[in-house]
Amino acid sequence: xxxxxAQTGGASEGSTGLQVMSHICPPNFxxxxxxxxxxxxxxxxxxxxxxxxxxxxxxxxxEDRIKQREEELARHARTFQRSLDAExxxxxxxxxxxxxxxxxxxxxxxxxxxxxxxVDFTASLNWLPDWASDIPAWWNxxxxxxxxxxxxxxxxxxxxxxxxxxNPEVLWDARVRVSDQLCxxxxxxxxxxxxxxxxxxxxxxxxxxxxxxxxxxxxxxxTGSGGGLRAMVAGAGSLGACxxxxxxxxxxxxxxxxGSCWLxxxxxxxxxxxxxxxxxxxxxxxxxxxxxxxxxxxxISSAPTNKYLLxxxxxxxxxxxxxxxxxxxxxxxxxxxxxxxxNEVMVHDExxxxxxxxxxxxNGEQPLSIYTAVRHEIPGLGGDGEKPTELPSDQSISAxxxxxxxxxxxxxxxxxxxxxxxxxxxLGAGIPTYALGRKFHNGYNLTRNPEMKIPTLLGMWxxxxxxxxxxxxxxxRPMFASFILFKELDKLVRDRNDDLVKVHPIEPAAVPNYVxxxxxxxxxxxxxxxxxxxxxxxxxxxxSNNLATYPLLRPGRDVxxxxxxxxxxxxxxxxWISLTEGYAKQRGxxxxxVGIGWPQEGGENAEAELSKAMESQxxxxxxxxxxxxxxxxxxxxxxxxxxQRRKEHKGLGYLTVWxxxxxxxxxxxxxxxxxAVEEDWELTKPEAGITIAYFPLIPNEKVxxxxxxxxxWMSTWNFEYTEEEVDKTVGLARANFEEGxxxxxxxxxxxxxxxKRLRKERERSEREKWTAGAEHMx
Numbered sequence: 001x002x003x004x005x006a007q008t009g010g011a012s013e014g015s016t017g018l019q020v021m022s023h024i025c026p027p028n029f030x031x032x033x034x035x036x037x038x039x040x041x042x043x044x045x046x047x048x049x050x051x052x053x054x055x056x057x058x059x060x061x062x063e064d065r066i067k068q069r070e071e072e073l074a075r076h077a078r079t080f081q082r083s084l085d086a087e088x089x090x091x092x093x094x095x096x097x098x099x100x101x102x103x104x105x106x107x108x109x110x111x112x113x114x115x116x117x118x119v120d121f122t123a124s125l126n127w128l129p130d131w132a133s134d135i136p137a138w139w140n141x142x143x144x145x146x147x148x149x150x151x152x153x154x155x156x157x158x159x160x161x162x163x164x165x166x167n168p169e170v171l172w173d174a175r176v177r178v179s180d181q182l183c184x185x186x187x188x189x190x191x192x193x194x195x196x197x198x199x200x201x202x203x204x205x206x207x208x209x210x211x212x213x214x215x216x217x218x219x220x221x222x223t224g225s226g227g228g229l230r231a232m233v234a235g236a237g238s239l240g241a242c243x244x245x246x247x248x249x250x251x252x253x254x255x256x257x258x259g260s261c262w263l264x265x266x267x268x269x270x271x272x273x274x275x276x277x278x279x280x281x282x283x284x285x286x287x288x289x290x291x292x293x294x295x296x297x298x299x300i301s302s303a304p305t306n307k308y309l310l311x312x313x314x315x316x317x318x319x320x321x322x323x324x325x326x327x328x329x330x331x332x333x334x335x336x337x338x339x340x341x342x343n344e345v346m347v348h349d350e351x352x353x354x355x356x357x358x359x360x361x362x363n364g365e366q367p368l369s370i371y372t373a374v375r376h377e378i379p380g381l382g383g384d385g386e387k388p389t390e391l392p393s394d395q396s397i398s399a400x401x402x403x404x405x406x407x408x409x410x411x412x413x414x415x416x417x418x419x420x421x422x423x424x425x426x427l428g429a430g431i432p433t434y435a436l437g438r439k440f441h442n443g444y445n446l447t448r449n450p451e452m453k454i455p456t457l458l459g460m461w462x463x464x465x466x467x468x469x470x471x472x473x474x475x476x477r478p479m480f481a482s483f484i485l486f487k488e489l490d491k492l493v494r495d496r497n498d499d500l501v502k503v504h505p506i507e508p509a510a511v512p513n514y515v516x517x518x519x520x521x522x523x524x525x526x527x528x529x530x531x532x533x534x535x536x537x538x539x540x541x542x543x544s545n546n547l548a549t550y551p552l553l554r555p556g557r558d559v560x561x562x563x564x565x566x567x568x569x570x571x572x573x574x575x576w577i578s579l580t581e582g583y584a585k586q587r588g589x590x591x592x593x594v595g596i597g598w599p600q601e602g603g604e605n606a607e608a609e610l611s612k613a614m615e616s617q618x619x620x621x622x623x624x625x626x627x628x629x630x631x632x633x634x635x636x637x638x639x640x641x642x643x644q645r646r647k648e649h650k651g652l653g654y655l656t657v658w659x660x661x662x663x664x665x666x667x668x669x670x671x672x673x674x675x676a677v678e679e680d681w682e683l684t685k686p687e688a689g690i691t692i693a694y695f696p697l698i699p700n701e702k703v704x705x706x707x708x709x710x711x712x713w714m715s716t717w718n719f720e721y722t723e724e725e726v727d728k729t730v731g732l733a734r735a736n737f738e739e740g741x742x743x744x745x746x747x748x749x750x751x752x753x754x755x756k757r758l759r760k761e762r763e764r765s766e767r768e769k770w771t772a773g774a775e776h777m778x
Contacts, residue, residue: 153306157314166349167450174435176443176514177421178521180428182556185362185420192364193252200249205749216756218560218748221253221552222367224260224567225576226542228462228716229286230708231259231567232266233726234697236282237733238565239263240275245741248367250748253557255370255548257541259567261461262338264369265454268360269351270341279730281341283723290337290719299336299344308347309335312453319449321437327509331459339454352453355433357419369419372541372548373460374412376508377527412544413527415536416551417457422514425554427530428523431514442517452511460509463540510535542568549580553589560751562690563744565733567697567708569716572598572651577694591689593658595673598651652676652696655740657747660689683750686758691751693744695736703732 149155160166177183182190194214201217202209222242224235242248256264263278271278288295299305309332317324340347350356360366413426423430431440437452438445513536515522522530530536541548546568552559568574578597583589657677677683683691699707706728708714713725721729 153310154314154318157307157311158318161315161318161450169355169434169451170448172432172434173448174432174438174440174445176429176431176440176518178429178443178518180425180555182554183421183423183430185358186368186418187556189361189364189368189420190252192362193367194364196364197250197252200246201748201752204246204250204745205752213756213759215759216752218250218751218755219253219558220247220251220561220563220748221255221557221559222248222251222563222565223255223548223552224257224263224565225548226258226260226462226540226546226716227567227569228259229719229721230569230697230714230716230729231257232263233279233282233286233721233729234567234708234733235260235263235565236275236278237730238695238737239267240279240730241734241737241741242563243275245737245745247563247744247748251367251563253370253552253559254367255372255551256461257372257546257548258462260548260565261371262334262458264371265458266338268357268366268369269348269454270339270346273360273366279726282721283726284342285337285340286719286721286726287723288337288720290333296333296336299340300332304347305336305340305344308349308352309340309455311349312352312455315450316437316452316456319437319447321439321447321449321512325507325509327459327463327507328456329459330463331455331457331509334458334462335455338458352455353434353451354417354436354454354457355419355451361419370548370551371417371457371461372551373415373417373509373538374541374544375415375424375536375538376543377411377413377529379527412541414541414544414550415538422511424536425550426523427515427526429515429518429521435514436511438514439512440514440516443521456509460538461540463508508537508539510537512536545576545579545583546574547576547580549577550583553580553584553587553592560691560755561693561748563693563695565695565697567733569708571696571698571708577692591660591662593660593674593690593692594671596658596692596694652694652698653739654695654698654700654736655743656694657683657743658692658694659683660691661685661687662689663687677747680746680750683747684754684757686754688751688754691747693740693747695740697733697736700732700735700739702735703728706732708732 162170164171194217197217198212198214199209202212222239224238225231227234239248239254242251254264256262266278266281267273267275270281290296300309313324313328313332316328339351354371357369361368413424415422415424417423417433417436419433421430422433422436431438434451435445438447438449440446513530513533515526515530516534519531547564547566549562549564551557552562564577566577568576575597578595581592581594581596584592658674659677659682660674661671677691682688697708705711711728712718713721714729
């Protein structure tokens with residue numbers, strides 16, 4: 001503290017600048033400003049010399065005034081401190097009350113017993129397994145930990161929820177971005193990624209790096225399929241083989257559905273960006289069923305895994321930002337199996353946030369992963385938990401026609417999640433990923449909740465059990481094909497399909513509706529229910545298309561080559577790769593191949609599959625146009641096309657390549673189906689569009705005894721793989737890729753050469769224009 005000592009005769013030594021300040025400043029002024037503004041203190045202390053007394057009498061008078069002021073100052077200080085203490089006490093009581101209210105809700109959902117449960121299960125119910133006797137003690141332990149008492153896990157998590165050292169995002173505001181374009185962060189990533197891909201492409205194609213122009217680099221994307229553990233394990237084999245071949249490092253995007261979303265999550269977390277690590281991890285973690293109680297009980301009742309796994313659920317229920325349901329429990333079970341390493345003490349909270357993947361993506365070091373889910377909109381039946389609305393009362397149509405109209409206009413709206421943004425194309429709006437879980441209104445967040453955690457997302461991405469009854473039947477239909485009464489059963493179910501397609505037996509996961517209050521800024525085609533519901537329900541994207549090709553067609557992504565690894569069940573009948581054609585037509589996207597996919601028996605055309613693409617549309621007018629396009633007769637096939645079609649009826653091989661065209665058509669007739677590419681020159685045409693490289697998971701004689709259709713462990717509903725089954729599934733996927741590895745390299749080389757030639761032609765044309773202009777000026 002700066003001091004100004006009075007040095008005149010008879011003056012009492014030690015009179016400080018603080019005392020002088022108390023003489024000339026109002027007490028309240030000093031209390032409010034002393035601790036917050038040192039500039040004021042120093043200014044008064046420096047001016048104290050000007051107030052020094054001249055005589056002893058003046059000195060004594062000044063000392064009396066100073067003493068009075070000090071006493072008055074002390075009284076005001078005590079009063080002010082009591083006021084602060086009262087305010088702080090009130091604030092703490094309010095926080096405590098809010099916590100009790102929020103946790104009271106959780107207690108209602110998971111009742112806390114007043115005393116310990118002491119039922120001897122093994123004595124009274126000897127048919128239960130041995131581990132059942134441990135349930136009472138385990139359950140009581142969990143109950144104590146989620147009780148909002150000092151020292152419990154829940155209290156610790158709740159305390160950390162608003163701690164910026166644990167969750168930095170609680171300091172950041174967020175707003176809704178309304179645009180069809182990519183977010184700035186993804187645009188920056190794309191630019192950075194090109195530098196890494198350039199080096200990888202040179203190595204992969206065995207050409208000098210200095211000869212590669214960045215504009216010639218193909219934008220390559222890999223999409224995986226749904227299919228539970230089968231898709232995850234097989235995908236690890238396929239992508240691992242890609243990485244070993246050098247192809248993975250040439251890609252810009254990775255897209256997943258359901259099980260392939262789980263795979264990408266593992267790759268960027270405890271897999272440490274190595275598919276070999278992922279495979280070894282799976283061998284140790286999926287040999288036990290995800291719902292096996294002893295394994296789950298140990299992990300969620302013991303440190304450090306209990307906080308690691310339960311943090312997201314505690315935050316979600318505590319903040320109350322979305323309804324709590326079965327999908328949350330399912331996500332917890334998945335996380336307990338998939339996201340806990342063999343050495344359980346090595347768990348890391350950063351692995352629980354999708355936005356944390358930025359540390360590997362921002363500089364372009366790794367491909368950008370896109371995770372998917374869908375919202376099911378059925379006009380007339382409400383959406384996202386909204387009460388059903390009445391069907392149109394127009395007297396000109398019957399009740400049956402109204403129901404048919406609702407069915408025809410039903411669709412799935414796709415949501416995509418990256419480490420940068422949560423975005424829904426039908427809404428044309430997105431929010432930062434770190435803000436997923438916050439409530440929004442009129443484009444701005446109302447709260448600063450921590451980011452929604454990965455376990456809930458795992459459940460959402462893979463919530464196939466939230467499918468409609470129609471989807472359930474489609475999944476299990478092959479199992480009943482050999483039954484004597486199958487045809488009668490199949491006809492009965494299909495006759496009722498209009499009703500089954502609308503019923504979700506299990507409630508999907510939900511996130512807060514981030515576009516509430518934004519009606520005037522969203523497209524007119526947005527469903528009316530979006531403007532009325534507090535939550536957006538999201539489920540497994542495989543209900544719409546089990547191959548995540550749609551996000552790759554977004555404006556700005558400009559994908560040249562799509563490599564599709566399809567591990568779907570009933571792969572030939574479902575024919576998921578064919579559905580993207582309808583999506584591309586509805587959005588006016590040029591370049592997607594026509595009529596591709598598994599050839600249908602009896603000469604059925606791919607156009608018959610286009611009606612399924614209606615799931616992805618949300619605009620009635622565009623839906624009518626799509627329907628009209630579907631109903632048009634396809635162009636008559638030439639003899640060559642018919643021979644090609646008959647050849648392809650035998651089925652597809654380990655790798656099939658198709659290429660679309662960007663050429664403008666002068667007729668309204670449907671273009672002929674795209675033939676499988678046999679020669680590389682077909683990929684080098686100037687008008688060539690998007691190239692599709694399709695790797696289906698099919699039997700391979702090099703891996704005997706493994707058939708995705710008949711091997712029992714490969715069912716979508718199987719949640720337990722032995723080490724041997726993991727090795728066999730990975731081996732099949734790797735063997736299939738190796739069958740087409742050299743062909744894949746030649747495809748990429750051809751697309752690269754096409755882009756290179758077109759760039760040079762553009763540059764030559766620009767030079768000629770410039771030269772002609774210069775000559776004209778001279």
